[in-house]
Amino acid sequence: xxxxxxxxxxxEFAQYFIILQLDQAGWHRAKHLAxxxxxxxxxxxxxxxxxxxVEHIWEEMREKHFYNRIFHSLDAVEATLxxxxxxxxxxxxxxxxxxxxxxxxxxx
Numbered sequence: 001x002x003x004x005x006x007x008x009x010x011x012e013f014a015q016y017f018i019i020l021q022l023d024q025a026g027w028h029r030a031k032h033l034a035x036x037x038x039x040x041x042x043x044x045x046x047x048x049x050x051x052x053x054v055e056h057i058w059e060e061m062r063e064k065h066f067y068n069r070i071f072h073s074l075d076a077v078e079a080t081l082x083x084x085x086x087x088x089x090x091x092x093x094x095x096x097x098x099x100x101x102x103x104x105x106x107x108x
Contacts, residue, residue, distance in 0.1 A: 002027045003034045010036035023052060053099035057088065060098060 009018065018039045022028040024046045035041060044051045065084040071077045088095050 002030065003032075006034065006036055006039060010038055014038065021052070023048075053101060056098040057095065060088070060094075061085075 009020075016038065019042050020039055021042045021044055023044055027033075028041070029043065061081070061084045064087075065080050069080075071080070
């Protein structure tokens with residue numbers, strides 16, 4: 001799946017050179033990973049989730065929507081997840097404040 005993702009990302013942003021920051025997950029460093037010419041992988045140090053912006057989004061969703069709850073079905077989990085994502089989509093400034101780190105700001 002990572003190869004499919006990288007291929008799609010490469011095609012979708014073919015006019016750009018992409019530096020993709022990744023954690024140390026096994027699929028991010030698999031032996032047979034096909035890295036397109038316009039992508040460079042930048043592995044972050046192990047055990048440093050604070051460097052990954054998406055970790056702040058997951059933390060926000062866990063705290064606000066999943067903390068100390070019991071779900072009686074997978075449908076209930078999915079409905080809660082969809083509502084959490086919709087809430088984030090409706091508050092782009094909140095998402096920006098959680099993810100727009102100074103070291104990741106690029107002006108074009």
